[in-house]
Amino acid sequence: MSFHDGLAFAWGALRGHRLRTTLTVVGIAVGIGAVVALTALGEGARRYVVQEFAALGSNLLIVLPGKVETSGAAPFGGVLRDLTLEDFQAVERVTGVKMAAPLASGAETVRFGDLSRSVPVLGTTGEFAPLRRLHVAQGSFLPAREPHVGGFEIVLGFKVAKELFGSESPLGKTVRVGPYRFRVIGVLAPRGRGLGFDFDELALIPVRTAMRIFNRTSLFRILVECHDHRDMDTVRKRVEEVLFRRHRAQDVTVVSQDAVLEAFSSILRTLTWALSGIAAVSLLVAGIGIMNVMLVAVTERRREIGLLKAVGVTQGQVLVVFLMEALILAGLGGVLGLGLGTGSVWVFKGFYPNFPASPPSWAFAAALSVALGVGALFGLWPAARAARVDPVLALAGGGR
Amino acid sequence: MIRLENVTRVYRLGDAEVQALAGVSLTIAEGSFTALMGPSGSGKSTLLHILGLLDRPTDGRYFLQGQDVGDLPDAQRTLLRRHTIGFVFQFFHLLPRLSARGNVELPMLFAGVPSEERKERAMAALAAVGLTHRASHRPDQLSGGERQRVALARAVVMRPKLLLADEPTGNLDRVSAGEIMELITGLNRQGLTVVLVTHDPAIAAYAERVLRMADGQIVGEGKL
Numbered sequence: 064m065s066f067h068d069g070l071a072f073a074w075g076a077l078r079g080h081r082l083r084t085t086l087t088v089v090g091i092a093v094g095i096g097a098v099v100a101l102t103a104l105g106e107g108a109r110r111y112v113v114q115e116f117a118a119l120g121s122n123l124l125i126v127l128p129g130k131v132e133t134s135g136a137a138p139f140g141g142v143l144r145d146l147t148l149e150d151f152q153a154v155e156r157v158t159g160v161k162m163a164a165p166l167a168s169g170a171e172t173v174r175f176g177d178l179s180r181s182v183p184v185l186g187t188t189g190e191f192a193p194l195r196r197l198h199v200a201q202g203s204f205l206p207a208r209e210p211h212v213g214g215f216e217i218v219l220g221f222k223v224a225k226e227l228f229g230s231e232s233p234l235g236k237t238v239r240v241g242p243y244r245f246r247v248i249g250v251l252a253p254r255g256r257g258l259g260f261d262f263d264e265l266a267l268i269p270v271r272t273a274m275r276i277f278n279r280t281s282l283f284r285i286l287v288e289c290h291d292h293r294d295m296d297t298v299r300k301r302v303e304e305v306l307f308r309r310h311r312a313q314d315v316t317v318v319s320q321d322a323v324l325e326a327f328s329s330i331l332r333t334l335t336w337a338l339s340g341i342a343a344v345s346l347l348v349a350g351i352g353i354m355n356v357m358l359v360a361v362t363e364r365r366r367e368i369g370l371l372k373a374v375g376v377t378q379g380q381v382l383v384v385f386l387m388e389a390l391i392l393a394g395l396g397g398v399l400g401l402g403l404g405t406g407s408v409w410v411f412k413g414f415y416p417n418f419p420a421s422p423p424s425w426a427f428a429a430a431l432s433v434a435l436g437v438g439a440l441f442g443l444w445p446a447a448r449a450a451r452v453d454p455v456l457a458l459a460g461g462g463r
Numbered sequence: 464m465i466r467l468e469n470v471t472r473v474y475r476l477g478d479a480e481v482q483a484l485a486g487v488s489l490t491i492a493e494g495s496f497t498a499l500m501g502p503s504g505s506g507k508s509t510l511l512h513i514l515g516l517l518d519r520p521t522d523g524r525y526f527l528q529g530q531d532v533g534d535l536p537d538a539q540r541t542l543l544r545r546h547t548i549g550f551v552f553q554f555f556h557l558l559p560r561l562s563a564r565g566n567v568e569l570p571m572l573f574a575g576v577p578s579e580e581r582k583e584r585a586m587a588a589l590a591a592v593g594l595t596h597r598a599s600h601r602p603d604q605l606s607g608g609e610r611q612r613v614a615l616a617r618a619v620v621m622r623p624k625l626l627l628a629d630e631p632t633g634n635l636d637r638v639s640a641g642e643i644m645e646l647i648t649g650l651n652r653q654g655l656t657v658v659l660v661t662h663d664p665a666i667a668a669y670a671e672r673v674l675r676m677a678d679g680q681i682v683g684e685g686k687l
């Protein structure tokens with residue numbers, strides 16, 4: 064029996080039961096489709112995060128108060144020294160540091176006339192804009208100035224400006240943050256949601272002022288950009304050392320953007336696997352569907368099997384033919400499932416065009432081989448039963 | 464062609480034992496035409512299944528073309544069935560989804576005969592039973608007599624030495640039965656050894672030798 068003849072024979076048998084065949088194929092297709100779609104979405108989420116981080120610049124170190132052990136243990140010691148503006152200035156001077164920006168945070172209501180908008184207000188310096196790749200649409204950013212000086216200038220996010228001022232130019236206008244009055248000197252260009260912040264919905268003021276009005280003694284973060292990506296580790300150690308000398312304790316954490324990115328990436332990869340695992344359950348169900356259909360087929364076609372044996376078809380050939388039927392069901396399901404999966408990802412992308420969801424390239428080969436594997440696994444036992452049918456018993460009795 | 468020595472076949476049903484064959488010894492010459500007769504349950508089908516290597520004797524020996532086939536492994540018995548034995552059954556056993564030609568091609572398909580040759584040989588076999596014009600019909604579009612002729616074409620398309628027929632006319636009217644018997648007789652004249660089970664003396668009359676069975680044994684022999 065040639066492969067082609069066997070396939071044609073198996074296909075003929077399946078065509079005899081169109082509805083049953085279709086339903087089984089759909090079962091497999093749903094399983095495969097779910098795996099493909101969920102893998103694509105998970106992988107897309109990971110890529111999205113990686114992209115966002117990359118947009119922030121790859122030479123970034125982040126200094127945060129408190130010792131965060133990688134194992135997630137509690138902060139070192141009990142008392143935390145504040146991360147001060149002096150610390151910031153010391154970090155700025157570390158060799159290999161291109162620039163740094165301090166960050167003090169609070170949320171406040173920004174008012175103009177009767178309109179108000181509650182947004183995060185960040186205190187920082189002029190370096191923050193180049194560091195976070197922010198562009199100014201109108202006016203200018205916070206002036207580069209000694210951080211201790213303070214001042215009552217404010218830069219508004221794109222949406223904040225739009226909602227408070229409409230089409231009017233906010234430049235030179237006075238807005239209130241809590242009880243304090245600030246002069247608008249700039250509006251950021253639209254940027255959209257980045258990780259952590261929506262740069263369209265915040266306001267930026269000088270760091271010194273922010274610490275005072277929000278009553279903060281410690282900075283929230285210090286962002287550091289290094290000259291050279293290869294020096295990141297050395298620079299990180301130097302920054303740690305400088306702060307250790309100043310605080311006489313290891314009470315700050317310096318992480319590189321890469322480390323954060325890697326952590327996110329691995330979390331999301333795990334998520335992708337988990338999603339695929341859940342989807343794989345539906346494949347298992349579909350596999351049992353194949354087994355069920357094939358067992359029914361073996362029972363129904365006992366007479367046929369008996370006849371085949373009588374005309375000299377070997378046990379092996381009977382096994383192969385029934386296995387081929389299972390594999391055809393699974394293969395068709397796999398192909399259809401791929402279409403279903405990519406189709407639904409496509410629809411999803413119609414709604415969220417920015418989301419880089421696409422099935423990883425290996426998904427195509429994997430989906431097909433998984434489908435065929437499921438077919439073989441769940442088709443084997445019914446096929447073995449077919450091969451063992453006793454021809455004398457099968458041929459006994461009436462019928463066709 | 465065939466020699467049986469004290470062949471028995473015992474079915475075990477729980478504690479009870481059924482002696483379907485209780486010691487059958489028998490020789491069938493090459494090219495002969497033998498009919499098996501006997502009451503229902505006398506063991507005719509059981510004997511035919513053993514002759515056709517679909518079943519194994521519980522005891523005794525079976526020589527086919529001089530070869531002891533009693534203890535041959537399944538794979539070799541299958542190959543013997545494929546190449547030297549043809550079957551015709553009372554209930555035709557055609558595959559309903561295949562055309563007449565497809566059914567006749569079936570043994571060749573699994574024997575690995577190339578598709579062109581398969582088609583030619585199947586058409587020739589159908590022509591020999593007078594069904595050229597029905598080649599593309601499916602079994603449910605054929606009469607009982609036509610179905611049995613397709614089954615007969617399928618049985619001989621591999622050019623076997625031995626044809627085993629279990630009540631091939633049991634489901635046919637008198638005219639169709641006559642046609643089938645003419646065809647079988649014709650094949651026998653060309654050298655095919657035939658063993659046929661029947662209840663009908665008129666059918667047995669086509670054979671040159673009639674064996675009578677009762678209670679799993681051969682109890683008589685001879686032309687009617």
Ligand SMILES: Nc1ncnc2c1ncn2[C@@H]1O[C@H](COP(=O)(O)OP(=O)(O)OP(=O)(O)O)[C@@H](O)[C@H]1O
Pocket residue numbers: 474475476481482483501502503504505506507508509510
């Ligand atoms: N699978 C089986 N299990 C148990 N007993 C069986 C089995 N097959 C046949 N028998 C018994 O063996 C005996 C012979 O059966 P067999 O089918 O050979 O009779 P037969 O002569 O062909 O009868 P009929 O003319 O009705 O076809 C019967 O008593 C039958 O009940």
Ligand SMILES: [Mg+2]
Pocket residue numbers: 507508509629
């Ligand atoms: Mg019988």
